[in-house]
Amino acid sequence: MTLxxxxxxxxxxxxxxxxxxxxxxxxxxxxxxNVIARAFLRSxxxxxxxxxxxxxxxxxxxxxAKVVTPVFRPWKWAVAAAAAFVLLAAFVIATTPPxxxxxxxxxxxxxxxxxxxxxxxxxxxxGTVLRVGDTIRTRSSSAWVKLDLNGGSLMTIAGxxxxxxxxxxxxxxxxxxxxxxxxxxxxxxKGKAVSIQTPTSTVETKSAQFDIEVHSTTSxxxxxxxxxxxxxxADGQTVDVATDHQVIVPISRNxxxxxxxxxxxxxxxxxxxxxxxxxVFGKWLQPDEKxxxxxxxxxxxxxxxxxxxxASFSVQCSSSPPVLIESGSRVRIRGTTRTEGPIYFGITTQxxxxxxxxxxxxxxxxxxxxxxxxxxxxxxxxxxxxxxxKHLPGSPAGMELTDIWIVSREENAxxxxxxxxxxxxEVGQ
Amino acid sequence: xxxxxxxSAAAWLVVRNAHTAEDIFxxxxxxxxxxxxxxxxxxxxxxxxxxxxxREGIDWLRRQKNAPVCLDETILxxxxxxxxxxxxxQAGGRSQALRDCLEDLPAKSRDLLxxxxxxxxxxxxxxxxxxxxxDAIYKRLSRLHQTLKKCIETKLEQQVG
Numbered sequence: 001m002t003l004x005x006x007x008x009x010x011x012x013x014x015x016x017x018x019x020x021x022x023x024x025x026x027x028x029x030x031x032x033x034n035v036i037a038r039a040f041l042r043s044x045x046x047x048x049x050x051x052x053x054x055x056x057x058x059x060x061x062x063x064x065a066k067v068v069t070p071v072f073r074p075w076k077w078a079v080a081a082a083a084a085f086v087l088l089a090a091f092v093i094a095t096t097p098p099x100x101x102x103x104x105x106x107x108x109x110x111x112x113x114x115x116x117x118x119x120x121x122x123x124x125x126x127g128t129v130l131r132v133g134d135t136i137r138t139r140s141s142s143a144w145v146k147l148d149l150n151g152g153s154l155m156t157i158a159g160x161x162x163x164x165x166x167x168x169x170x171x172x173x174x175x176x177x178x179x180x181x182x183x184x185x186x187x188x189x190k191g192k193a194v195s196i197q198t199p200t201s202t203v204e205t206k207s208a209q210f211d212i213e214v215h216s217t218t219s220x221x222x223x224x225x226x227x228x229x230x231x232x233x234a235d236g237q238t239v240d241v242a243t244d245h246q247v248i249v250p251i252s253r254n255x256x257x258x259x260x261x262x263x264x265x266x267x268x269x270x271x272x273x274x275x276x277x278x279x280v281f282g283k284w285l286q287p288d289e290k291x292x293x294x295x296x297x298x299x300x301x302x303x304x305x306x307x308x309x310x311a312s313f314s315v316q317c318s319s320s321p322p323v324l325i326e327s328g329s330r331v332r333i334r335g336t337t338r339t340e341g342p343i344y345f346g347i348t349t350q351x352x353x354x355x356x357x358x359x360x361x362x363x364x365x366x367x368x369x370x371x372x373x374x375x376x377x378x379x380x381x382x383x384x385x386x387x388x389x390k391h392l393p394g395s396p397a398g399m400e401l402t403d404i405w406i407v408s409r410e411e412n413a414x415x416x417x418x419x420x421x422x423x424x425x426e427v428g429q
Numbered sequence: 430x431x432x433x434x435x436x437s438a439a440a441w442l443v444v445r446n447a448h449t450a451e452d453i454f455x456x457x458x459x460x461x462x463x464x465x466x467x468x469x470x471x472x473x474x475x476x477x478x479x480x481x482x483x484r485e486g487i488d489w490l491r492r493q494k495n496a497p498v499c500l501d502e503t504i505l506x507x508x509x510x511x512x513x514x515x516x517x518x519q520a521g522g523r524s525q526a527l528r529d530c531l532e533d534l535p536a537k538s539r540d541l542l543x544x545x546x547x548x549x550x551x552x553x554x555x556x557x558x559x560x561x562x563x564d565a566i567y568k569r570l571s572r573l574h575q576t577l578k579k580c581i582e583t584k585l586e587q588q589v590g
Contacts, residue, residue, distance in 0.1 A: 005571060031507070
């Protein structure tokens, strides 16, 4: 059921205040009986106030309350007192040292912004400025956010990550609760160090290019250039991590905490599912007759009424050396799905000894998965992976593999993964 | 829609002036704070806010000369009830979606909306300013409102999908 053009215009004429009594009666009847007419009128009212609000903001001249009759009302004193308080607060804020901010410079995929006052925004735009206390989350495996720290310093968080701006004395403080972060900290930040807290460590640097992968009980810090100081929170022990070095920071003080040189890259990776260290997102399932290792996809709410089911595998967490992506590389995955429907393979890439590069995905059609409920093995050549954004080259060859993830949109698919391999190009290719 | 936008919109339906509607919303917010009223739920708060805004709007109308004819209160109650139901549903993203849709509008369309709802010109005055017929202005406004409504729905669907 829709309204006719004539009915819409009748409602607009009513709002314009020019109708005679008969037409007003028609409007009243229409609104009493017709839910669509009421919805239209409500949407006009919403649009009218928002148009005025947007124009007010655009013109930088907030409209004062229009006083129609100059009658004294006590509450106006309350407004005046509140205004005075706001002015005083503004003065106090203006005279306290500025806290650091970062600006969102690029964004892809579902993200969430949680302001320091608890206000949540599910849509984040380029240009959004984050202040101390604000949090930004990238909510799905394929998402990323790039942040400009001013003065040539940059950060990227990607995958399922959560970053908050902290108030740390004399430093630009951050908290990476979980996920992946790549940072380039330039020396021009007026000598102020960047300090990143994770559940197990604090990483500080005045100038470095580095990346951090954070899970609840481990943080892995790799420094590609410059120098970073890393503190293990469990015992306060600190180490300096120099160019081409890395350190794993466990939550336990009984485990090794030592800086090592970054291993040389290899061109293949078999995720050690049995040791379980490479699987970073998913739930372990009981072994069955056919598979001793089964990782089930875990639901991930990436927006309102939008859930995907994900299993994710990290190269670094599996204790592998860095994995170089070549033009003929292939991803081979074994698993099962209980319903017919496509699944998606994704890879995260970064520059060798460098910053975040981008994400690539491949859609696996039902035909490639065989009969529902039966184990499948799918091998996807690198050429079938498509970049998530236009600015990325068609192939990530020459980059480093950060992680591999597998996604189903169907809960009933009960996606489970038994093996994840990244294979080199075939001999003779 | 945000609660602020909804209460302002409800007030606007009575007074048909966006600036006065904003004033009324501020009065309602002030009352809620200064009277220290406790509400058991968001629904109860919104119901109180709609009634208070409507009364303030009707009082304002009574003080005006040539005030527009106000809708019957039973109809206003129906509209408010539908708004209140929306508040409990997935209304949160609509305010931002509407703002985004406004940004996407061509300059000419946005100018028309500005003249009508920010500058508060009657449709006759807008027609005169733009050198257009009154009927044409109603048609353009009607289509613009429908376009924005559809745009919001599309953006919300995209967020969900």
